[in-house]
Amino acid sequence: MSNSIADPGHGHSPAAWAAVVIMLVGFALGTLFFCLHQPALVWASVVVIVIGPIVGWAMAKAGYGVNGPKYSPKAH
Incomplete structure (x- = not known):
C-alpha cells in the first residue's frame, strides 16, 4: 500500500488516545x-463511555x- 496524503493516521493522536482511555x-x-x-454505578459508567467520543471529538476540533x-x- 502506498503512503498517501489521504492516510488518516490510524488514530495516533492525543484526541484518539484520550477518547479510548476514557472509554x-x-x-x-x-x-x-x-x-x-x-446498577446505578453501572449506568454512571455507561455515561462515562458515552463521554469518551465526545471528548475525542472536542479535542480533535481543538x-x-x-x-x-x-x-x-x-517518527517511528
Missing part, C-alpha cells in the same frame, strides 16, 4: 460495578486530532 476506564468500572451489583495544528507525529 476503557468506563468499561472497566462498569464491569466492576456489574459484578458488585451496583487541534489535537491527526491533522490538527497542535499535533506533531512522532
Whole structure:
C-alpha cells in the first residue's frame, strides 16, 4: 500500500488516545460495578463511555486530532 496524503493516521493522536482511555476506564468500572451489583454505578459508567467520543471529538476540533495544528507525529 502506498503512503498517501489521504492516510488518516490510524488514530495516533492525543484526541484518539484520550477518547479510548476514557472509554476503557468506563468499561472497566462498569464491569466492576456489574459484578458488585451496583446498577446505578453501572449506568454512571455507561455515561462515562458515552463521554469518551465526545471528548475525542472536542479535542480533535481543538487541534489535537491527526491533522490538527497542535499535533506533531512522532517518527517511528
